[in-house]
Amino acid sequence: xxxxxxxxxxxxxxxxxxxxxxxxxxxxxxxxxxxxxxxxxxxxxxxxxxxxxxxxxxxxxxxxxxxxxxxxxxxxxxxxxxxxxxxxxxxxxxxxxxxxxxxxxxxxxxxxxxxxxxxxxxxxxxxxxxxxxxxxxxxxxxxxxxxxxxxxxxxxxxxxxxxxxxxxxxxxxxxxxxxxxxxxxxxxxxxxxxxxxxxxxxxxxxxxxxxxxxxxxxxxxxxxxxxxxxxxxxxxxxxxxxxxxxxxxxxxxxxxxxxxxxxxxxxxxxxxxxxxxxxxxxxxxxxxxxxxxxxxxxxxxxxxxxxxxxxxxxxxxxxxxxxxxxxxxxxxxxxxxxxxxxxxxxxxxxxxxxxxxxxxxxxxxxxxxxxxxxxxxxxxxxxxxxxxxxxxxx
Amino acid sequence: xxxxxxxxxxxxxxxxxxxxxxxxxxxxxxxxxxxxxxxxxxxxxxxxxxxxxxxxxxxxxxxxxxxxxxxxxxxxxxxxxxxxxxxxxxxxxxxxxxxxxxxxxxxxxxxxxxxxxxxxxxxxxxxxxxxxxxxxxxxxxxxxxxxxxxxxxxxxxxxxxxxx
Numbered sequence: 001x002x003x004x005x006x007x008x009x010x011x012x013x014x015x016x017x018x019x020x021x022x023x024x025x026x027x028x029x030x031x032x033x034x035x036x037x038x039x040x041x042x043x044x045x046x047x048x049x050x051x052x053x054x055x056x057x058x059x060x061x062x063x064x065x066x067x068x069x070x071x072x073x074x075x076x077x078x079x080x081x082x083x084x085x086x087x088x089x090x091x092x093x094x095x096x097x098x099x100x101x102x103x104x105x106x107x108x109x110x111x112x113x114x115x116x117x118x119x120x121x122x123x124x125x126x127x128x129x130x131x132x133x134x135x136x137x138x139x140x141x142x143x144x145x146x147x148x149x150x151x152x153x154x155x156x157x158x159x160x161x162x163x164x165x166x167x168x169x170x171x172x173x174x175x176x177x178x179x180x181x182x183x184x185x186x187x188x189x190x191x192x193x194x195x196x197x198x199x200x201x202x203x204x205x206x207x208x209x210x211x212x213x214x215x216x217x218x219x220x221x222x223x224x225x226x227x228x229x230x231x232x233x234x235x236x237x238x239x240x241x242x243x244x245x246x247x248x249x250x251x252x253x254x255x256x257x258x259x260x261x262x263x264x265x266x267x268x269x270x271x272x273x274x275x276x277x278x279x280x281x282x283x284x285x286x287x288x289x290x291x292x293x294x295x296x297x298x299x300x301x302x303x304x305x306x307x308x309x310x311x312x313x314x315x316x317x318x319x320x321x322x323x324x325x326x327x328x329x330x331x332x333x334x335x336x337x338x339x340x341x342x343x344x345x346x347x348x349x350x351x352x353x354x355x356x357x358x359x360x361x362x363x364x365x366x367x368x369x370x371x372x373x374x375x376x377x378x379x380x381x382x383x384x385x386x387x388x389x390x391x392x393x394x
Numbered sequence: 395x396x397x398x399x400x401x402x403x404x405x406x407x408x409x410x411x412x413x414x415x416x417x418x419x420x421x422x423x424x425x426x427x428x429x430x431x432x433x434x435x436x437x438x439x440x441x442x443x444x445x446x447x448x449x450x451x452x453x454x455x456x457x458x459x460x461x462x463x464x465x466x467x468x469x470x471x472x473x474x475x476x477x478x479x480x481x482x483x484x485x486x487x488x489x490x491x492x493x494x495x496x497x498x499x500x501x502x503x504x505x506x507x508x509x510x511x512x513x514x515x516x517x518x519x520x521x522x523x524x525x526x527x528x529x530x531x532x533x534x535x536x537x538x539x540x541x542x543x544x545x546x547x548x549x550x551x552x553x554x555x556x557x558x
Contacts, residue, residue, distance in 0.1 A: 021420060
């Protein structure tokens with residue numbers, strides 16, 4: 001190591017100051033989720049100083065009404081990278097909010113949930129969804145509301161890993177646990193395991209199947225050590241049955257990728273997935289589609305240039321949209337491409353927005369048949385960008 | 395100017411005390427780091443508190459630090475400056491606090507990752523073994539022991555292995 005003498009320290013300091021050394025800054029905690037209600041009002045959830053806050057906009061994100069605090073007592077909230085507070089609207093003034101509250105212990109957190117029955121004027125006291133209350137991993141929550149109003153929260157959970165450790169046994173990866181609420185979020189049923197051996201720190205994607213049930217798409221650690229993705233209906237896997245492998249890049253790595261997938265399901269039940277993986281040593285983004293029975297529809301398609309990451313997917317009838325971000329050395333660009341025929345042919349990518357400094361992962365949301373990019377950025381603020389239909393290239 | 399004096403004071407104090415300190419890793423630091431080490435081999439490891447696979451690599455580095463005190467180790471946490479206390483505590487517990495240690499100090503981690511290695515997808519732990527000419531081999535996950543031994547032999551001669 002290098003130990004600096006006082007003179008060398010001053011010299012280096014002058015050197016770095018002269019060279020315009022950047023001022024140290026805190027990581028931005030920008031993760032924001034947004035959704036439209038039936039009337040076209042945009043609802044948003046994010047973190048401000050220990051409080052999850054919800055606000056709404058009647059002018060497509062140009063201005064927001066004063067924010068309402070979801071958690072009255074401040075708590076730690078994960079709102080960066082793969083972890084984001086989430087919001088879902090269920091009509092008749094019902095608003096659901098979920099987030100992860102990290103604990104001081106490494107990798108530890110609790111999955112938190114709160115609901116409003118009065119259109120976001122007030123929120124019930126938050127509850128903890130994970131029924132295992134050890135100070136261990138229950139993080140990376142994902143919220144889903146079915147057409148019949150049933151709520152599902154899924155998350156990454158290490159209760160099995162910790163139990164194995166106590167018993168002196170090896171255990172591969174974490175697990176996907178979930179809980180269902182049939183009473184509008186007043187209470188949650190006992191936790192269940194969707195699948196053992198998930199990856200430890202990649203977001204889980206949930207989407208509605210044709211019957212309204214939740215389908216999960218997540219990065220898994222398979223027995224051969226590869227970190228490919230698995231696809232399964234919530235409640236559709238017999239416990240301890242290994243989930244089917246949906247992606248086949250075969251990235252074999254004992255590391256935390258911090259790259260979770262996204263999922264959208266068409267009216268015909270086709271599953272559309274977008275994910276990050278490394279294939280033949282080259283990292284990148286992939287799009288693929290599967291029949292409802294899990295059989296793939298053709299080979300996956302690589303998309304995005306170098307450094308493309310954190311894809312978002314949206315399906316509107318036959319229209320499928322992909323958005324992702326990439327840092328080019330100066331700024332972060334969100335690119336968008338789309339298919340008009342259910343994912344067979346795709347438009348050329350186009351730049352939809354740029355950010356000069358830190359930015360959240362891009363998200364795609366819809367109101368009726370209109371698609372929007374929802375993106376929180378540090379320098380430019382929150383942006384909702386309408387995405388007009390693009391021409392497909394034959 | 396106030397910030398300048400504070401920083402100067404902190405640096406002078408650190409130099410006087412001879413203590414290693416956890417420094418904020420800001421844009422431009424990767425280039426400075428390489429420049430300061432021109433013609434010299436070193437190890438660069440990126441890790442985070444949040445990453446269960448990183449602890450094994452930190453232990454691997456600590457073993458290397460003990461067996462080969464001459465090896466220049468640069469240990470960069472990709473956590474936020476706000477996590478500095480936890481980062482410093484974990485480095486101290488692992489036995490790496492006296493090495494060249496940093497914590498990401500920018501609002502946008504992608505900017506720092508890009509400067510370190512634009513081909514790196516951000517997975518952790520990530521380790522680079524830099525040769526004298528600064529050609530490097532990159533590892534996601536643990537460093538392959540055989541390649542580490544070859545790198546040591548190439549850059550530091552036969553010497554002792556990892557185990558004293």
